[in-house]
Amino acid sequence: MSLLGRSLRAAVCAFMVLCGSVAAVATADADPSCHPEGRALRYVVAFDRGTSEAEARAAVTGGCGSTTIYYPQIAVAVATSADRDFAELVRPAAAFSAQAERLAVQRANGAPSTRTQPTKNAPARAGLESADPAKVPSADRTDEQWDMRAIGADRAHKIEPGSPDVVVGVLDSGVDATHPDLTSALDPGKSAGCLTGAPDRNWAATTSAHGTHVAGIIAAADDGKGVTGVAPGVRIASVKVIDDRGYADPEAAVCGLMWAVSQRMAVTNSSYYVEPWSLSCSHADERGVVNEVMARAVEYATSAGTLNIAAATNEAVGLVPSPHSGAKTQAEGCQALPAGLRDVVAVSSVSAERVKAGYSSYGLGVIDVTAPGGETGECVLSTVPGGYAPLCGTSMAAPHVAGVVALLASKHPGYGARQLRRSLDAQATPMACPADYDLTGDGTQDAYCTGYAGFNGFYGHGMVDALAAVAPRRTGPNPAR
Helix, strand or coil, X not given: CCHHHHHHHHCCHHHHHCCCCCCCCCCCCCCCCCCEEEEEEEEEEECCCCCCHHHHHHHHHHCCCXXXXXXXXXXXXXXXXXXXXXXXXXXXXXXXXXXXXHHHHHHHHCCCCCCCCCCCCCCECCCHHHCCHHHCCCCECHHHCHHHHHCCHHHHHHHCCCCCCCEEEEEECCECCCCCCCCCCECHHHCEECCCCCCECCCECCCECHHHHHHHHHHCCCCCCECCCCCCCCEEEEEECCCCCCCCCHHHHHHHHHHHHHCCCCEEEECCCCCCCCCECCCCHHHHHHHHHHHHHHHHHHHHCCEEEXXXXXXXXXXXXXXXXXXXXXXXXXXXXXXXXXXXXXXXXXXXXXXXXXXXXECCCCEEEEEECXXXXXXXXXXXXXXXXXXXXXXXXXXXXXHHHHHHHHHCCCCCHHXXXXXXXXXXXXXXXXXXXXXXXXXXXXCCCCEECCEECCCECCECCHHHHHCCCCCCCCCCC
């Protein structure tokens, strides 16, 4: 039986929502027309909408592959195959393998594929599973949370800390369930690992502190110890989509979004970009497949009531919108998935001085709102296994927004994804383009901001406002700023 079959029988029945019945996966090993070479690689496969599970599985088997899971709601499968021609054999469906892409790069370069961690200043940490929660410092460090004051969160959660009925999916590298600031918020039953493209129980943090840091920004407990999140009363689910090397492959990202919908999560946070590329500043057919499956998953999630928040990336480039599902990819411009998709709330990062951070990507029509992500020397303090640490990046900005959306969902339990987004945009504090964006002082502009005060490429609709989410403004922007 496949990994999916084994995990579903061992886990709660909720896992069955994603793929319908649990069926034995046919293998192509005995087919004389198949030519397996080396280890099996994972593929994400986009079928025509309306393709049944039986038809999809038959096509994968006919292409010399095995089906891991099929998501009929969006007609996307995750498959494995050791046949190098699988992507051609499975047509007319369109298939892509991030693993195969990385292997091709390795062969071309004659060296292993390497990359940095998913956010600026977020190095991997070894031995996270051995962190002792009893040794986590208990001193109150909320005075160091300039970021929470910048969006009025310190005052907002005194009015509305968030409802435990609201669940935020932390689509990331896993969350440390033993951290004392997170234990009461984390919901293991709604957490899942998605690295294979199908949900399983391997959702905990292993080699990276990234997901734990993001989770703390959203919902760290308001208990007078350590730090406090934007919405300390909501729950979080750890949905592991970033592997131990820092890769977020498309099949994992799709799985994470589909799992969030199946668990009726109000909001998800995606502080990553889909691999294997840095940013898609030029396009190929394979990248069109990745855009298609991601667009379908995001659009389905939005229609089902789950709003996705995503980091704009730390590449300091101007982004262009990514096409919606069924549309052709654009010929020019840099795209970031999932941040560039129309139904995603893309978040840029600002420093403590309320200026776009130098590393933060930007783009008119892509950036929806902005939030604190920090700059070197004044990063964002949050939870990590064993304690607390400051990190900078759009990865830190995005969860501030996810926390604000969680407060909105708590205040307005009947709101759907689009209503939450409209409220978020309307309550943001407008920020005009800077008159001079010369961060290095060399007389040259480091980036160009287009648009007007109410909506521009650096800040979108402006800085998110947690206080306005729970207590609508009466006299203008948050006076604490």
